[in-house]
Each structure stands twice: as C-alpha cells, then as structure tokens.
Amino acid sequence: MPDTSKTGLVITAHPGDFVWRAGGAIALHAARGYRMKIVCLSYGERGESQFAWKTAGVRLEDVKAQRREEAERAAAILGAEIEFFDAGDYPLRVTEEILDRTVDIYREWKPSFVLTHALADPYNFDHPAAAHLAQEARIVAQAAGHKPDPNRAYAAPPVFCFEPHQPEQCGFQPNVILNITEVWETKRKAFEVLAAQKHLWEYYTRVALNRGVQGGRNSGRPMTYGEAYQRLFPDVVQELG
Amino acid sequence: MPDTSKTGLVITAHPGDFVWRAGGAIALHAARGYRMKIVCLSYGERGESQFAWKTAGVRLEDVKAQRREEAERAAAILGAEIEFFDAGDYPLRVTEEILDRTVDIYREWKPSFVLTHALADPYNFDHPAAAHLAQEARIVAQAAGHKPDPNRAYAAPPVFCFEPHQPEQCGFQPNVILNITEVWETKRKAFEVLAAQKHLWEYYTRVALNRGVQGGRNSGRPMTYGEAYQRLFPDVVQELG
Amino acid sequence: MPDTSKTGLVITAHPGDFVWRAGGAIALHAARGYRMKIVCLSYGERGESQFAWKTAGVRLEDVKAQRREEAERAAAILGAEIEFFDAGDYPLRVTEEILDRTVDIYREWKPSFVLTHALADPYNFDHPAAAHLAQEARIVAQAAGHKPDPNRAYAAPPVFCFEPHQPEQCGFQPNVILNITEVWETKRKAFEVLAAQKHLWEYYTRVALNRGVQGGRNSGRPMTYGEAYQRLFPDVVQELG
Amino acid sequence: MPDTSKTGLVITAHPGDFVWRAGGAIALHAARGYRMKIVCLSYGERGESQFAWKTAGVRLEDVKAQRREEAERAAAILGAEIEFFDAGDYPLRVTEEILDRTVDIYREWKPSFVLTHALADPYNFDHPAAAHLAQEARIVAQAAGHKPDPNRAYAAPPVFCFEPHQPEQCGFQPNVILNITEVWETKRKAFEVLAAQKHLWEYYTRVALNRGVQGGRNSGRPMTYGEAYQRLFPDVVQELG
Amino acid sequence: MPDTSKTGLVITAHPGDFVWRAGGAIALHAARGYRMKIVCLSYGERGESQFAWKTAGVRLEDVKAQRREEAERAAAILGAEIEFFDAGDYPLRVTEEILDRTVDIYREWKPSFVLTHALADPYNFDHPAAAHLAQEARIVAQAAGHKPDPNRAYAAPPVFCFEPHQPEQCGFQPNVILNITEVWETKRKAFEVLAAQKHLWEYYTRVALNRGVQGGRNSGRPMTYGEAYQRLFPDVVQELG
Amino acid sequence: MPDTSKTGLVITAHPGDFVWRAGGAIALHAARGYRMKIVCLSYGERGESQFAWKTAGVRLEDVKAQRREEAERAAAILGAEIEFFDAGDYPLRVTEEILDRTVDIYREWKPSFVLTHALADPYNFDHPAAAHLAQEARIVAQAAGHKPDPNRAYAAPPVFCFEPHQPEQCGFQPNVILNITEVWETKRKAFEVLAAQKHLWEYYTRVALNRGVQGGRNSGRPMTYGEAYQRLFPDVVQELG
DSSP states (O other), X not given: OOOSSOEEEEEESSHHHHHHTTHHHHXXXXXXXXXXXXXXXXXXXXXXXXXXXXXXXXXXXXXXXXXXXXXXXXXXXXXXXXXXXXXXXXXXXXXXXXXXXXXXXHHHHOOSEEEEOOSOOTTOTHHHHXXXXXXXXXXXXXXXXXXXXXXXXXXXXOEEEEOOSSGGGGTOOOOEEEEOGGGHHHXXXXXXXXXXXXXXXXXXXXXXXXXXXXXXXXXXXXXXXXXXXXXXXXXXXXXXX | OOXXXXXXXXXXXXXXXXXXXXXXXXXXXXXXXXXEEEEEOOOOXXXXXXXXXXXXXXXXXXXXXXXXXXXXXXXXXXXXXXXXXXXXXXXXXXXXXXXXXXXXXXXXXXXXXXXXXXXXXXXXXXXXXXXXXXHHHHHHTTOTTSSOOTTOOOOOOOEEEEOOSSGGGGTOOOOEEEEOGGGHHHHHHHHHHOGGXXXXXXHHHHHHHHHHHHHHHHHSSOOSOEEEEEXXXXXXESOXX | OOOSSOEEEEEESSHHHHXXXXXXXXXXXXXXTOEEEEEEOOOOTTTSOHHHHTSTTOOHHHHHHHHHHHHHHHHHHHTEEEEEOOOOSSSOOOOHHHHHHHHHHHHHHOOSEEEEOOSOOTTOTHHHHHHHHHHHHHHHTTOTTSSOOTXXXXXXXXXXXXXXXXXXXXXXXXXXXXXXXXXXHHHHHHHHHOGGGHHHXXXXXXXXXXXXXXXXXXXXXXXXXXXXXXXXXXXXXXXXX | OOOSSOEEEEEEXXXXXXXXXXXHHHHXXXXXXXXXXXXXXXXXXXXXXXXXXXXXXXXXXXXXXXXHHHHHHHHHHHTEEEEEOOOOSSSOOOOHHHHHHHHHHXXXXXXXXXXXXXXXXXXXXXXXXXXXXXXXXXXXXXXXXXXXXXXXXXXXXXXXXXXXXXXXXXXXXXXXXXXXXXXXXXXXXXHHXXXXXXXXXXXXXXXXXHHHHHHHHHHSXXXXXXXXXXXXXXXXXXXXX | OOOSSOEEEEEESSHHHHHHHHHHHHHHHHHTTOEEEEEEOOOOTTTSOHHHHTSTTOOHHHHHHHHHHHHHHHHHHHTEEEEEOOOOSSSOOOOHHHHHHHHHHHHHHOOSEEEEOOSOOXXXXXXXXXXXXXXXXXXXXXXXXXXXXXXXXXXXXOEEEXXXXXXXXXXXXXXXXXXXXXXXXXXXXXXXXXXXXXXHHHHHHHHXXXXXXHHHHHHSSOOSOEEEEEEOSOEEESOOO | OOOSSOEEEEEESSHHHHHHTTHHHHHHHHHTTOEEEEEEOOOOTTTSOHHHHTSTTOOHHHHHHHHHHHHHHHHHHHTEEEEEOXXXXXXXXXXXXXXXXXXXXXXXXXXXXXXEOOSOOTTOTHHHHHHHHHHHHHHHTTOTTSSOOTTOOOOOOOEEXXXXXXXXXXXXXXXXXXXXXXXXXXXXXXXXXXXGGHHHHHHHHHHHHHHHHHHHHHHSSOOSOEEEEEEOSOEEESOOO
C-alpha cells in the first residue's frame, strides 16, 4: 500500500480521457516521484471505440479487452497504476459497489490531489457521472462511521477538473494552467497508443500548445505545452506572491 | 420506417406540453413535409388532469385513457405521429427500457432536430427528466457498440428546448424565435382539444403573440405569432447574413 | 392533525443542520404560534458524528440512538415536532417510500413555508439530496391523481433554503434575512445540546451576528442576530413598501 | 415637502417606461396613500417618438413638449408627481448635476421603495444608465459628508427593477410579483394617453395577464393582473410565513 | 454609397483583431458578394506594436502609419473596405463624435450582420469598449429623432461577437461556428501581413482547426477550418431543420 | 525605487478597505520581506466618516486630514507605504491623470501580486471604480508605446480581489484563502486605529475567524484567522500537489 510518498488520483470515464486531458499532469507528477493512480470506470467499449466496431461481428468482450490493453499501455507510459471498474459506457452507471471501492481508494491513497471530468458535459453524460463519483467518494471517505477506524487519518484532497472536448459548452472555467512542457514527449507517446484516434493526436497537441501560450501570457514566463484545469475548492495558501 | 424525408422528434413529459410549447413547430414542419414524431412519456394522468379527478371514484386507467385519446387527437391535428411510454407522472421515472426505446427512435428517425423541455424546472421535475432522457438517448445513439451495425449512419441532431410555463424561473434563455404565424390556426385548434384547460388557451395565445412581437423586433420583419426556443448546441453555418 | 393554526416545515439531512442553519426560524415561528415540524432524513450517524466514532467498537445503532436523542432534545428546545426517516447518511439515499411519506406530510401540514438545504453543496451531497426531496414532494403533493381526494385543498408553499457552511461555494444567494434576535437565547440553548461540536457553537454565533449586521444595513433598522435564506420562488405581494 | 406619509420613487429613462412597466405599482401605492414621485430622465424625444418624426420638419422641441405633456397626463392618471431632467435620449447621458439632484430627491422623499430599470438591456442603453443613476444616487445619499447636516436621518430604500421589454435578454430575474388587479383600469387608462403606441397597449395587457397567472400559481391565490419586479437587495423580515 | 448588395460591418479595437478573429467571415462574405466594411477604432499603436517600439526613438506617428498600412493591406486581401477612427489604444476612449460617425455608418451600410468583440475581456479593456460602441451605435441608429429623415428605413442587424484570445476568461459562449474552409488560404495570407506577430499565425491556425473539428462534431458534416461566434440576440427563423 | 525585493500592490477606494479586507495580507507579506505599497484613492471623507460629520460645522479638509492621518498610521502598523490620490468619494471619479500615475506605479513596483476590490458592489460604487482602475492600469502598463522604453521589462501580475462587506451580494467567489494567523495581532492593531468604527472591529474579527475555519476545512490543516480572496486570472503552476 502506498503510504509514504505523495500520490495523485485520476478518475475517468473512458481510457482516452486520461490521456488527452490529464496525460501531462500524470506524467509530470510521476516524474517527480508521486505515485499516480488512474481509476478508469469503463473501457469506452461502446461509445469510444468506433474503429473496432467497423468489423462486423466483433464481440463486446473483444473490444473491451483491446481497449483495456491500450489503456494499460498508455498508463504505463505515463507512469501510473490503473484500475478498471467495468461500469459500462453509453451509459455509464455508477453502483453502490463502485462508490464503496472508490471510497477505499481515497482512504488508501490519501491523494494530494484528484483529477476528474468537468461537472457538466452535454455531449457525454458518462463524464459528469465520473466527476460525481469522484466528488461523492471524496465526501464519504471523510465519514468516521463508514468502515470506522479510530486510527484513520484522512483529509479530503483538492479536486481539479480536466479540460473537456468543447470547454465552453461544458461550463468549464479554467483557473489553473499546468506547465507540462518537460513531459510533453511522454504525453505524446501515450497519444500514439490510441492508434485509432489519430485525428485526436493533432487536436490535443493544438490544445496543449494553445494552453501553453495562455500559460505564458498569464505568468509572464514562457511555456510551450500546458494543460488547463478547473480547481473546484478554494486554494488555501500561506503566501500570495 | 421513415427514411427519405426530413423528420423532427419531440420528447415531452405530458400531453399538454407538446401542444402549448411546441405545437407551432410541429404543425409548421408537418406542413412543410417533415415527418414529425412525438414521444410522450406519460399521460399526465396524475398531475395534469385536475379536472378528471374532481369526479369521486374515477380510476387511474380511465384518466389515462381519456388523456391518451386527447393527446392522439391533438397530435393528429398538428400532423404528427405519437408514441406513449406510460412512464408515470408526478413523479416521472425513466427506466433503462425507456432509454433503450428512445435510442432506437433516434436511430430510426434520424431527426433533423429534436424539441424537448428546458433543462430545469423547479415547478415540475418531470420536465427536466424528459429533457435528460432526450439528451442521454441522443448521446447513446451515437455509440457504435450499442446494438452495433457497421452500416448504420447516424449524426446527433440539434436540440431545441421549448418554453416552460415560467421561463425566467427555469433559467430558460430563448435564442431562437420561430415564426408560427402560418400555422397558428392549427395550433389553436389543438389547444381546443384540451377542453379542461381553457385558461391555458388564453395564456399560451398571449405567449405566442408576445413572442411574435419579439420576433418582429429582433428581425425587423413583422411577425404575429412566435414560439421561443433555446438551442443547446452551437449552430454550424455556412454564412452569417 | 394540525389544521387550524399556521405551520412551518423543515426538511434536513442531518440533525445539526436544523439547529445551526434554521434554529432561529424554528424558534421564532414556534414562539408566534406556528406549529413547526422537522423532517430529519438521517441521524448524521456516519458522517456527522466524528466524536462518537473515536470510541473503538462503538456500534452504528448506538450512534444513531445518541444522535436521535440529541436531535429530539434540540427540537424540543426550539419548539418543534421532529420525525426521522432513517435514510442513512454519507450517502443519504431517498427512496420512493420516503418521497411518499413526505408528500403526505406536505398535505397534512399545509405549511405556510418550507425550509431546506441549498440546491448545491460540493462538500456534502446529502444536503442537495434533501433539498431535492423537499422540492419533489412539494410538486407531487399538488398532483390531484396522487392518492386522489376531490375534497382536498392544497397549495404549494414558498421554499427557503437555509445557509450552508460555506455559502459562496454552494451558489447560495441570500435574498432574505430573518431577524432572530428575540429567540437567540433559545437557538443558543439548542446549540448546547450538540455538546461534541463546540467549535460550531462559536462559528454559527459569528454567522448569526454578521447576518444581523447585514440585516441592519439592508433595512436601516438595527438587528443583532440574523439568519440568511434564499427564497426560491417569486414572492407574491400586495404592496412593495 | 413630503415628510409625513409613506412615499415611493420611480426613476425611468423615458415616459413610456413608467407606464408600461410600473404603472400598476404607481397607481396601487398612490391609491393607498403613498406619495409617489416619478423622475423621468428624458422625454424619449429621439428614440421613443417614431410617430412624431414621421411628420417632415418637426422640431425636437415640439416633440419634447408633446411627449412631456403626455407624460404629465399619464402621471396624473396614475396619481404621481413627475419631474423631468431633460438628459437626452439615444443616448441618455447622466451628468454630475443630474446625480446631485437625484441625491437631493432621495433625501427629501425618503422613499419606502425605489422602482427603476433592469441593470442590463442590450436593446436600449438608456435603461441601464437610468438604473445606474438610481443606484448611485441612493449610495451617495447615504454619505454624511455630502451636503452635511448632522440632523439628517436617511436610510437607503429597497430597489425593485421593473420588467424590460424582453426580460430574458436583459438577465431580468423576477423575484416579486405585485398584484395590480385593483388598479388595472387606472393603468390601462394611462396606456391610452400614449396614443401613438397602441400596439404596446395590447402587448403590456398580455404581460400583465400572464404575470397575473404566474402570481396565482406562486401564491395559491387567484390574481388577474400582475407586475413582475426584481428586488436587488435582501428582504429583511420579521417572519417568513 | 452601397445600397443594392448585402453588406457586413466589422467593428474592432485594433488591426490584428479583424484578422485573427474575423478574417474568415470577412473573406467568406466578400467572396459571396457582400460588401464588407471594417471600422478599426485605433491602429493598435501603443499596445499591439511591441516590435515597433523595440527601436529606440521611434515616433508614435511612425508606428501608427506602419500599422495603418498593414491594416489596409490585410483588409484588401480579405476583400473589405476599412475606415480608421484614430481613437487611441491602451486606453481606447470612445467620443461622442465616434459614436455619431458609427451611427451614420450603420444607417448607410444597413449591414446584414455586425461582427465585434466579446462583451468582456479582462486582458484588454479596449475590446469591450469597441463592443459597447458597436451596440450603442446600433441602438442610436434606430432613433427616428437622431438626424431625422421620414424616408429612412433601418432595422438593427444581428450582432456576433468574435472569439477573444482566451475565450473562457472573457465569458465568451460560442453558439455559432462558421465554416471558413473555403477562404482559409485568404485568411492565412492576411495573417502574413502581420509580420511581427508570427507566433500568432500559428496560434490562430490552431484555433481555426480546432473550431473546425468542433463544427464537424456539432453538425455531423466534416469541416476543416472554423471561426466561433457568439450571437447576442435571438435568431428569428422560419424553420428549425 | 524598489527593485530588488519582491513587492505587493494594494489599490483601494477608502482607507478602511485596506485594513478590514487586506490588512492580513499586507502585514504577512511585509513580515516576509515584501515591500508593500497601498494606493488609496480617496480619504473616505464624505461617505466613510459618519462620526466626523456629527460635529456641526466640521470642514471637508479637516475630515480628509484626520482620515489621512489614520490611514498613514494603519499603513505603518501593517508595514506598508501609502500614497493618496485624493480622487474624492461618494462618488469616486478616476481621471486620466490617476490612471497615468497608477500605470507608473505598476511599472516601478513590478508587483508580484495586486490586491483590490471585487468587480461589483451594489452598496458602494467607489469599490468597483477602484477595481476597474487596478485592472486598466495593469493593462496599460503592458503597452510598449505608453512612455516607451525599449529596456523596460514588465509582466502583468496576478490580481486578487479582497472580500467585500456582503460577499454574496457582490458576486464575490472566494477561490483563495490566505492564512493570516501569524499576523493577526498586527491586523487587529491596525483595526484599532479606526477608532470611530469599533463595530467593524468585531465584524471583521468574526469574518477572519470564520474564513479561518473554512481554510482549515479546505486544506485539512488547522487555521485560526484567514482572509478570502478571488483570484481573477488563471494560476500558472509547475505542480498540482
């Protein structure tokens, strides 16, 4: 069980999400010694695997296995553990068992931060379902009477929403830009695992470059590649400068 | 199965909704050759049938039958097919079976546009439940792995929310005004099927006249009767003028 | 059954909520002859009883009994009846039976006003769950076909959200400040029943004093202690002055 | 100088505004003994007098005189005093002298409430200019060092925005509905003074009827004619029921 | 004077703005026969000419002349007329004379649509100043008593805000995506006139590609290059499909 | 001229504002070696000096001198320089000269952060006027052509809005909580300079304690006294944990 180093937790609906949206943050923190864990609620088997379904007669289990294998490879490139919940997609339905397991993960990992989807996404309801789980499990993990243990120490971590595909349509309000320049090549390598989605490689490379320009503008210090996040809870600080 | 002409799909919680809120759009597009289909999730049997319940001892089944008959007549006047899901009202509960059937309808009809309720309504939770179904089914219908068929072509249609009873209390932000002047008499005839709700005939006639004035102001071209809609997704255009 | 006097209804997720957030309103209206009823959805047994769980081996039933006893004492001090639904907490799950019972309460009590949680609370999902129940039951109670009775008279009451712990994080927009100065000592006595949460006594005393200052500023009349509320539906008035 | 009775103050950009939007409130409070005062910032001479300008060669002064006379007649019918500032329209420009005079009026009248425009109106920038003046003068009137007088007593009154022509486009969020049924005939008579705007007579009659229906729905008590307002500051109350 | 063909009007604070943000729309409509006119409020001489100011001793007039020449070349490439108001930048101050001239332009051009900045931009206050002018002049142009002429016909056109540099920070809510693929090479050529801002060539190429992808997703029809706009007033339509 | 150490800049409308709202941040950063500068736009002589005006015949200049002396003492206690602009209050009017001087200060001080008012305050229009100046000067300071100097280096600093008196009424959305516990005694001493506003000493002590509790909740680390801020631009970071 991880308990000595810093850790980060990523809760996503589908495999592509953690690559396109948070791959830089995962690789960056992994490179700095954080233990990073990805919870992937589904394999994206029905709604994010168009290519696979072009083969007539392909079976759901095959698609799931193929997407799982890809996700594992991408996670490995980024330097993260990955756990799958096989909750289904299109629609993704979160059960009480999934909530329970997620609470346990919060308590075991005691993450320094959590990354998940934006709270709304009219193009994809699996995304807010994952974000809701990330938030509800974070809350339940604080309940002393849930699997009580008087010796447990746990504090709810900050939550950062990663960027949805069409940010303005999702009410996404980026208030943090993370400099991912030093791990860009790693993120790009993880892109390349998702061989069937080449058009998204370029899309998200452009997103990273433009967020990088914005990061430079907002800080006065040059940045090449960035990832945008929306921090949900106030940042508690000892200094403003 | 409709497959050659243009089509429109309307997803409503109760029978009155498609008449008061979208009757003009239905009649107008029907008149222009669109095949129009209404999905009516309930009969409004418990919460929108006050008159019927004034008779002591009336049975739920009788109320449902009476409202169904009315709804069918109103749909016929407007020129639309209607399908009922009998999902109950006050509260309306959407099941996985209902979602599944709605996905099928999206795929069969390939609508050019979808009309449904506003996303919030603090006076009536059946309304956002219907809107949520309309959105979720639209998303699931895109999933290649849901009832896979490599030959299927499907693109998610634009969604327009029709006007709730108290628009400002529902966060309704009209950004489209449809000129329904040429079909006003048809809409009004559909009103008259709803004989127990005469007070609403006048209310929604006034709404239509005032939306018409607003349509005239916003376009510089006179309009007598209008219906207001909130388009949820960006309008993709080839020209602005 | 209460039927002659004015009444007020309070729907809360956990026992502390009605004390910290609405204790002044309860005591004030009780003092003025309103029959006040609290519906307490859970005992706060898992998530709001940290102190109790510090004892190794304590049983859930014991914690529930202890919190119930406290809640009953606090309600008695404030002058209200209390009914528990034992719906669990962290997470609180509202069932159809709970909805049904709440509808009955609305109809029996015909409250002049309802107090409940804010519509969002990213720190505690039990709170919006309770608020959702308060709203949904209020709507269903209007349905003539739900347990039909042609002789029933019922009008949906105004709803006021009480103040969450971190108001700006919950989208709480106070638009009513209630002067609770004359019942402050009663509210404070109810605080003291919650012996394990002494730090909150002072927190909510400060909240009451600062809302009092704001009440004074907004009215031009001095106020010492106040409670802030967000009225959800338009106020219908015969005069503005 | 009014100093013994209750008073109300109305600050509008153009003459029509106080008739269409607040005529009911003016007549109602006048009927109840309030001294009502209208501050009309312009005569609407350039932008709200289309009819007058259809005569070739008409002079600005003539249009102003004609609109002033109409406004005086309408104010008299409603039972209010009226003062004109001749600030121009399309665009209306508020000067420091106008601010100064408005501050004096607040202090002399000590209104129980103030009625003015919504804070935004993308169709008419004179409207938010008037609302800004109403708010700024209300603030300056509180400054002890503005025309100091140690004996002065003054408390800033509540502000209510009246309904703009296209409420949803102006961010207008009605949270108060005033029952104007008993003075409807008076309001309608004031309409008729504005002989060149007959189309608006019917528009605002429909608005009043529909706001009346909404007032009935929100209160459970029948209402025929209503006016919607947005209260800007919290309502400070001694009781919620 | 243009009076027979369709026209479009673009109101921008600085020269770069019409190129990066609206160059596609200008070129596209010009290509379709619209007469396009750009009103450029300043030369961007102080705040958008960093490169020029790197030469010690350069004079303001020289910078203005250089930027003017560039803007004229870019406008010519796009196929538009351009008029400069020399209102200064950083800060841009709109005078009554500028307003008056802009009103005249609206009346002369009778544009089918107007393009301008987003309503807010915390990075650049010249932008909302230009947008405010575009809106105010559009309103004043409707006033019959402003330079009265009983024979004048004029209707206020729809307004579209073009995309700011950091859209989410400006409250920019794109609800229209314009397909500019067929004029992309022209827009790109106009980029290249702005030789000192090569880094923005690539930034806005990426923006156009990503808006193109979004246009494709929202329409179900492929698009390569897009421009995002926010329509401010309701779209008045005769059909939804 | 400060040029070697870190600096912070505070731009406020009236003297009390920097004490109540930002006194902790000023003292904290001063204690850590930042050079802190306060720009105080007025003396609060008319609107924030009720006590002084209770003396009949007191002169404006005397009130200004007295408030200035207090403000200087408070600034000295907090460890900051202070500069007054004597722009007047109720209403405060920002001139081009004031903007020009503020731009110079930004460039001279090159602050690491800027503190100012919330962007809206319906109770006090001087506050948003000061915030607007803080933002506009920050923008103009970036313009290479404003007092050009090819050797100048300048980057726009982050801006934090401090807490208004009634945060929810001002749209204040705190997203940063600063721990000011270690300088609380200094802040409290600065309170005591404002001898005529004793009631606010207690009000803002309660605010600081409650923000401290919230800081503890959001971080999981105890905090006694806090100040809430709203960061306006994205935070650019190298790590999330």
